[in-house]
Amino acid sequence: MAFDGSYTATLSPTVSDSFSSHVLSNSISSLASSTSSRPSSNNISKTYRQASQLFLTRRLPEALSTVLPLITPSAENADVNGLSEPAPIVRASRSTRIKVWSLYLTILNAVLELDADEGKDAFGTQEWRSLCKKVRDGDVWEEVVQFGYHGNEGEVDSDVVINLATLLLAHAKSQAVNQKRLENYLAASNSPNLDISQRFEAAKSPRLSSRHRRSPSKGAASGADTPRDLNARVKILELYTLHVLLRNNEWDYAREFINVSSVLDEERREAFLQALQSLQEEQQESERMEREEKQRQEEQLQKDIEESRRLRAENEARERRRLDEERAKREGSEVDYGIEKTQNTSTPRSKPRTGSNGSALSRSAKSSVSKEKKTVAPRGLGARAVMIIANLRNLIEKMGSSFKANPMLLMRLVVFIISVIVMFGRKGIRERIQQILGTGWNKVKSTAGMGVKVSYI
Incomplete structure (x- = not known):
């Protein structure tokens, strides 16, 4: 060759x-x-x-x-x-x-x-x-x-x-x-x-x-008759071994070509081999990082899927509980089974004591319970809305007539609103009001909790 x-x-x-x-x-x-x-x-x-x-x-x-x-x-x-x-x-x-x-x-x-x-x-x-x-x-x-x-x-x-x-x-x-x-x-x-x-x-x-x-005589031996040709030849070998072959994933062939090249001296050959080893390590490191990133993304995707499933299950369970509570409230408002049961359970015990008057007492008790049911029966949602709207309208009309009769009342209201805004604009007052409201709210919650416990007992 x-x-x-x-x-x-x-x-x-x-x-x-x-x-x-x-x-x-x-x-x-x-x-x-x-x-x-x-x-x-x-x-x-x-x-x-x-x-x-x-x-x-x-x-x-x-x-x-x-x-x-x-x-x-x-x-x-x-x-x-x-x-x-x-x-x-x-x-x-x-x-x-x-x-x-x-x-x-x-x-x-x-x-x-x-x-x-x-x-x-x-x-x-x-x-x-x-x-x-x-x-x-x-x-x-x-x-x-x-x-x-x-x-x-x-x-x-x-x-x-x-x-x-x-x-x-x-x-x-x-x-x-x-x-x-x-x-x-x-x-x-x-x-x-x-x-x-x-x-x-x-x-x-x-x-x-x-x-x-x-x-x-051009290229008779190695194509490097002058130092300039030698440098160009080394540059071509660098492009071939450290770029082109590596892009084609031919690492072993590049290393073998560097070892058998007659153009490279020992120093250049060692530099080429070190550069090849460094590039191979960089590629392996980048491939490892890509695999880790891909695995991390897959794990994160799996976690997101599991989290979404858990949240969906919790939402479904919460929705079911809400529907059950609403159904129980609706059934309790329509028929008070607890009173009927107490009345039914108390009437048999009074039969041996009252004799023939038991039936009359039971009938009177039932009639009173039915009357109480009729009076306690809540109004419908539409009726409540109509009543609220009517009350608001009456309130607005009364306020309008009051303002017409006494304009100074309107001015006082405006001055009061402005003073409230100015008062709430101060940071210290806001913090004091928040503290008072928080304390009051905690007392209300504790009182309500105690009432719930007592009613449950």
Whole structure:
């Protein structure tokens, strides 16, 4: 899997000579076309600055439409073989290419962070949904590889790979596509490109010669020929092992990949393993807390259900007792069974003493009891209400006539009410009155309790 950078030595001499002559011819053609590509590079830099300014002013549709011509191949200038002109970004320098792709991915991230209504108003419903789908499904990675690097996964700049992985981490539906793309990139950048037919084809076609302008030793060993490349490689491994794999719940595979990685030294490997262990402990702790919270909510729900059942049973029992008491009171008010029983029980005992006069006494007792029942029989609820209303009306009429006859009485009443209000407005008087009323009420309750006990006895 690892190469030392001199993989051409393993080829046959004939193939090696052909490869060397092809690289030489490719370099000459690149040198010849450098003067013609300078105006294009200047145009790319100018367009990049314009798109950056539009993005900084939050004019996202204009920024996207400005940067798209730089990364989209033109199909108008196709040759006889049907090959289209590559995107202008292919002819740019490495730093310019990274800046343009980073700006494009940053614009896409800002577009997906918009609200649905705001995004539809800015781009239109169809285009906004298309942009969201391209990012969330991971198709933007394939777009970058095809338009910017001629479909060669291992030739993608490491900074662009980092931005792509970060974008998919933030907005992709699933991290399976992100994991697959990172694995393809890591595998391709660790292996040399031995497809010599493409190089001969590029030498024949000047439109495709820009595909191989990069150094052929790129990615020969570990994709980290310079300290900058090494740092970028470590960053990619961090995204892959500590973010993407963990989002896919592949903890064991992440730990194994860190242990066998040839890019990480002992210090970095130990730091990665500690970070992985810390993240796993945090996840386990969060899962435990979620389980406890769920169990607590279930227990609280069960307690609430039991409490509601208990309260309902108490209310039903209280309602039944109230209905029984009302029924007993209603039956007691209609018929006084206690008097009848005492009269019935007393009449047989008096029979042997009075003889024939017992029947007359019993009849007279019954008639008196019936008369007493008639007089004691309470009035109905409607009659009571009518009587109360009539009394209130009479009282109001009398008060009105009194006020008409003596207006000073009304003034005295008003002055009395105002004085009462002022008196009750003082806190000390209120507390004294409350104390007196409380003491009186306690005495009334104790007196009523004693009366109830005596009547019960």
